[in-house]
Amino acid sequence: MGEAATADGATLFEAEHVTRLFDVSGPWLRRVTNGEKQRFLRAVDDVSFTIGRGSTLALVGESGCGKSTMARLAVGLHAPSRGAIRFAGKPLAAARAEAGLRRRMNMIFQDPYASLNPRWRVARIIAEPIRAFGMLGGARAIAARVAELLVQVGLQPSDGEKFPHEFSGGQRQRISIARALSSEPEFLVCDEPTSALDVSVQAQILNLMRDLQRRLDLTYLFISHNLAVVRHMSDRLGVMYLGRIVEIGPAEEIFSVPRHPYTRMLLDAIPDLAPDRMAGGRSRVPIAGEVPSPITPPPGCSFHPRCPLANARCREERPEYMVAGATRVACHAVAEGRLPA
Numbered sequence: 001m002g003e004a005a006t007a008d009g010a011t012l013f014e015a016e017h018v019t020r021l022f023d024v025s026g027p028w029l030r031r032v033t034n035g036e037k038q039r040f041l042r043a044v045d046d047v048s049f050t051i052g053r054g055s056t057l058a059l060v061g062e063s064g065c066g067k068s069t070m071a072r073l074a075v076g077l078h079a080p081s082r083g084a085i086r087f088a089g090k091p092l093a094a095a096r097a098e099a100g101l102r103r104r105m106n107m108i109f110q111d112p113y114a115s116l117n118p119r120w121r122v123a124r125i126i127a128e129p130i131r132a133f134g135m136l137g138g139a140r141a142i143a144a145r146v147a148e149l150l151v152q153v154g155l156q157p158s159d160g161e162k163f164p165h166e167f168s169g170g171q172r173q174r175i176s177i178a179r180a181l182s183s184e185p186e187f188l189v190c191d192e193p194t195s196a197l198d199v200s201v202q203a204q205i206l207n208l209m210r211d212l213q214r215r216l217d218l219t220y221l222f223i224s225h226n227l228a229v230v231r232h233m234s235d236r237l238g239v240m241y242l243g244r245i246v247e248i249g250p251a252e253e254i255f256s257v258p259r260h261p262y263t264r265m266l267l268d269a270i271p272d273l274a275p276d277r278m279a280g281g282r283s284r285v286p287i288a289g290e291v292p293s294p295i296t297p298p299p300g301c302s303f304h305p306r307c308p309l310a311n312a313r314c315r316e317e318r319p320e321y322m323v324a325g326a327t328r329v330a331c332h333a334v335a336e337g338r339l340p341a
Contacts, residue, residue, distance in 0.1 A: 009106045011089075012187055012219050013051040013074065018083035020044040020069055024149070024295060027086065041295050043069040045243035046083070051236075056213070056220040058234035058251065060227055060266065064291050066243040067223045068110075071191040074221055075107050087187065103133045103183040110192040112172035116164040122175055123160030126150070130182040149178040154208060170201035181216070189221045194229060206233060228270050231255055243294055249327025257340065259329045261307045291325040301332065309333040309340075 025031060025038040044066045051057045059067045072078045073085060076096045085092040090102060097100040106129075109115040116125055126146045129135075136142050147157035153174040164172055175191060180188055190209070194202040206229065212218060224230050229249065230237060239247040239262060247260040258264045287305040292298050301319050304310040311332070319330040333339050 010053040011050045011055045012087070013221065014049075014084075014086045015070075015074070016048050016084045016086070018044055018047045018070070018073060018080045018085060020066075020073060020078055021081040039295055042243050042297065043294060044073065044080075047240075047243075047245055048083075049067055049238055049245065049248060051187075051219055051221060053219055054213070054217050055235040056222055056233055057236045057238060058137050058222040058224060058230035059238045059240055059245075060224055060230055061240035062225060062291055064242075064294070065240040065335045066294075067225075067240050068191055071107070071189045071221065072188050072238075075105055077107075087245065103129070103135070105184050105185055105187040105189070106180040106185040107191065108173075108176055108180050108191045108193045111196050112176050113164075113196070114137055114180075115176055116172060120163075121160065122150075122162055122167075123166065125164070125175065126160070126179045126182050129179065133183055135183070143217055144183070148180075151184055152181065152212070153178045154164055168201075169197050170204060173197065173205055174208070177205075177212070181212070185218070187219045188220070189223070191223045192225070195224070195226070203227065209233070227255075227266055242291060244302065244330070246303065246331065247327055247329045251325045251327070257325060259327060259334050260303075260331045260334065261309055261339075262303050301330075307333075309338055311338075 003097065005255055010122055020043045022041040022043055023038060026036060030036065031038070047070060049057060052249060061067055069078065073080055076092055079093070087095040087105060096104075123143065123146050126149055127142050130145060136145055143160075150159055155174055155178070157187045161165075164175065167175065168196065175295055176193075193209070196204050197205060200339055209220070210233065213220060220233070222230060222233050234251040236249065236324065237254045238245045239249040239254070239260060240246070241262050247254060247258070247263045254263060254268065258267050292302065292305060298315075300316045301307070301310070301314045304314040314332050316330070319332050319335065321328045321330050322335055324334055
């Protein structure tokens with residue numbers, strides 16, 4: 001699926017037909033003895049998208065859909081099995097080989113309790129990228145920069161002398177954000193950065209991230225399973241199911257006119273004060289069934305075992321992408337006009 005760049009043409013990040021396979025076969029000797037074949041888990045399946053400078057693309061979907069694997073691919077923690085990833089116009093591997101480009105991307109992890117070294121003081125945690133990239137010389141300059149970063153994320157300079165266990169979950173995530181910002185990146189991959197936090201704290205962190213994006217002109221790839229969260233964060237939205245993006249386009253367009261049945265079901269799952277019908281009068285359809293195994297995915301459309309609109313074609317033929325309004329969607333029901341109003 002090809003995707004145009006943003007309106008001004010300033011694409012910072014691009015994934016093109018990216019696939020990531022993981023070998024989940026048994027031990028070699030057992031496979032040879034029993035005549036077993038290799039087994040592969042297809043975590044990401046032919047994914048393409050672009051992210052313009054200063055904008056946010058959110059990837060959403062249920063657990064196991066491949067969005068966190070895509071996050072790790074985006075920063076080079078995994079290499080794609082097929083396809084290409086480019087950052088600032090260069091292949092990701094080449095970009096990561098250049099210190100000047102490598103420091104321009106960073107990641108905010110999901111769990112602030114696990115992502116911070118408990119034996120290091122906060123000042124050392126935040127200063128590590130500065131030292132690693134040789135951005136500043138001298139302990140005094142580094143300490144001043146660390147103090148500036150702490151204030152930037154809503155903490156005090158004196159907090160740099162404390163250990164991570166002395167902070168709440170929300171404060172720890174602020175420390176993680178300060179560490180991510182210490183290399184002065186342009187591109188941040190945010191892997192469910194608020195899912196481990198209380199709802200009230202989630203709002204504070206999201207507001208902080210939006211404010212930092214405006215002030216620092218940051219570009220986000222935002223990973224989440226919560227559509228209510230990404231609605232307030234994203235410019236564009238990609239809905240993933242079993243490793244594949246099934247619908248992608250402007251966030252407001254997808255929230256206003258969801259087309260893929262899976263997107264509709266995810267939106268129907270958002271709690272509100274009108275539990276039986278959506279704002280536009282459409283009846284809610286609850287999500288039923290479980291996500292199939294990515295090791296043995298269903299033939300045809302991978303969503304067909306759970307889709308109320310599935311027919312024989314859905315069970316046999318994999319849908320191709322089509323343009324629907326301002327979005328791209330892979331669904332036979334949409335292509336054939338079978339989607340209910």
